[in-house]
Amino acid sequence: MATSRQHRHKRSLPIWQESLLLVVVATVMAIIVKMFFLQAFYIPSESMEPTLLVDDKLLVQKVSLWTGEPHRGDIVVFDDPGGWLGPSEQKRATNVFSKTLESVGLLPTGGHLIKRVIGVGGDHVQCCDASGHILVNGEPIDEPYVLDQSVIRHREFDVEVKEGYLWVMGDNRDNSADSVAHLGDPGGGQVRLEEVVGIAWVRVWPLNRIGGLGDNDAFDDVPDDPQ
Structure with missing residues (x-):
């Protein structure tokens, strides 16, 4: 009995090795979660007000992209298609420790x-239509999440979204470098599905505004085929 206890004692790792092993395992798990399941982001600008405010922290889920695509009304996070980001939106971690935590998904x-x-x-x-509503496949969209409904009247456009692409807009229509703002770019302001990182799932900070995100109800009556 004593021999068995001594044998188990000899095989146990020193505390520093156990701690290091736990850190490595936790880091690997964080990387896996970030790559395939969830990733934390922060809001750098006013372009999605009033839905999302500057410095809001949110979790973006990637699971629904495994076998599907974003839907109308989803709030998506995507890589810069080319020249869309302004200086304030390019804010990143400035020290090695923060950069490391960000890279493994432990910081937004x-x-x-x-x-x-x-x-x-x-x-x-x-x-738009006479009431200032955007039309999708001929159906006017009532968008209660938009900061100022009247702004869109001054941004006329008429586009066919290419297969494998998305047409995206900020909820703060007067202050959003979105598809409309980049209509004259080589890509016509459309975002490739491959550039989508994930779909906004839940706001986790500040605590008094924790809650789910996305509003697809406005698009319930949109027909699948253009009219």
């Missing part, structure tokens, strides 16, 4: 864009 990430999906591949998106 910057350097991405976040907008609401208005049109998906095959959709016909227009601005």
Whole structure:
């Protein structure tokens, strides 16, 4: 009996090795979670007000992208398609420790864009009808989440969303470098599905505004085929 106890005691790791092993395992698990499941982001600008405010922290889920695509009304985080990010939106961690935590998903990430999906591949998106509503496949969209409903009237456009692309807009239509603002770019302001990092799931900070995100109800009556 004593021999067995001594044998088990000899095989136990020193406390510093156990601590190091726990750190390595935790880091690997954080990387896996960030790559395939969830990632933390912060809001760097006013472009999604009033839904998301500057410095809000949120979790973005990636699971629904395994076998599907974003839907109209989803709030998506995506890589810069090319020249969309302003100086204030390029804010990143400035020291090695923070950069390391950010890279493994233990700190919210910057350097991405976040907008609401208005049109998906095959959709016909227009601005606007006589009441100032965006039309998607001929159906006017009532958007209660938009900061100022009247702003969109001054941003006329008429686009066909290409397959494999998204048409995205900020909820703060007067202050959002979105698809409309980049309509004249080589890509026509459309975002490739491959550039989407994930779909905004829940706001986790500040505590008094914790809650789910996304509003797809406005698009319930949109037909799948353009009219």
